[in-house]
Amino acid sequence: MINVTKTFLPPLEEYQAILNRAWEAGWITNRGQLVKELEQKLKDYLGVSNMIAMTNGTLPLQIAIKALGLKGEIITTPFSYVATTSSIVWEGCTPVFVDIHPEYLTIDETKIEAAITPRTTAILATHVFGNPCAVEEIDVIAKKHGLKVIYDGAHAFGVTYKGKSIFSYGDVTTCSFHATKLFHTGEGGALFFKDHTMYDKFFYHHNFGHKGKEDFQGLGINGKMSELQAAMGLAVLPYMDVILSHRKNAIFQYLNELTTQKTIKIRSETEWNYAYMPIILENEQQLLRVQEAMNKAEIFPRRYFFPSLSKLPYVSRTNLYIADQIAERILCLPLSHDITATEIERIDQLIKA
Secondary structure: OEEOOOOOOOOHHHHHHHHHHHHHHOOOOOOOHHHHHHHHHHHHHHOOOOEEEEOOOOHHHHHHHHHOOOOOEEEEOOOOOHHHHHHHHHOOOEEEEOOEOOOOOOEOHHHOHHHOOOOEEEEEEEOHHHOOOOHHHHHHHHHHHOOEEEEEOOOOOOOEEOOEEHHHOOOEEEEEOOOOOOOOOOOOEEEEEOOHHHHHHHHHHOEOOEOOOOOEOOOOOEOEOOHHHHHHHHHHHHHHHHHHHHHHHHHHHHHHHOOOOOEOOOOOOEEOOOOOOEEEOOOHHHHHHHHHHHHHOOEEOEOOOOOOHHHOOOOOOOOOHHHHHHHHHEEEOOOOOOOOHHHHHHHHHHHHO
16 A cells, blocks of 8 residues: 655664653653754754744644734635645634735735735745745735744755755744654654744743743743654654655656646755655546555555645635635645655556556
8 A cells, every 4th residue: 555645764773762751750741851952953954043843733823823912804715725724714814815826836926915914914825835925925925914924844954045944934833743754753843033032932822831940921822842842853863864764766657657637836945855746637527546556556646736725615605716726636646765666656547647
């Protein structure tokens, strides 16, 4: 059986050796030594200055909206995972959907200004499959209209744009460290931000609002990463270059075999992370035929993202031509740290057939 992805598991003895440090300290939560070490190593690896590790990848989105004091409408993309939209609604704001670029699949920056109203307070866009949004153009729009910018970078670990970490753009970027991601902590995530003066606010929002042990400085929830999660991250991080290299080679093989197959276009001046291998079929019927043939062969690609988020039951339904069409036609092929050339060749032959 070949699934759409596979969790990278470091050698068990290496994970256990790191866990032993938590056992010896008798400290497995509330920001022990492992969480702090992981944060520092991630900042060094990614080339960023400010981050807070959290227990999953959705809470950073919710905390960012809360901490930035966003109200009213937030312009966003319909082509992302549900957490992007649900976080907006959860925090009492209204998502306003803008269609996507037909090749990059990120929010179409040329359509953002037309969606801005007096109630607009922010733009929340997704670096789809790790492909950067038009960050410079979005920055110009945001400054012109006095808007905050949050990027959902769940797929964007390790991506650089014009020589800088993609997490350096916008007011806030969030990332997922879920077990299915390139870098993972089993379950986890992080919030990255430009303005260091915001650190205390982001921090207390993720730690119940605490100000010391017996005082509170504001509203908070529990978003803390545990030592068990951090230990997994510390065990995985040394293998990132190997993971990225294997996935890069796998994608090159896919592209060499499927020379006529449409896929995502990566924005120029991007050092991509080879996080996903999406193909865009001619129509939904063709997609379903390909999916059925693969499933019969015990191969399980994923319709990612489907359906368009503008069709969710708790938002105002919006017809967005490009996003709706792409959502019906896109299929992510199996890709992992150890997928073999033989497996890729088999998948390619099934698609061609």
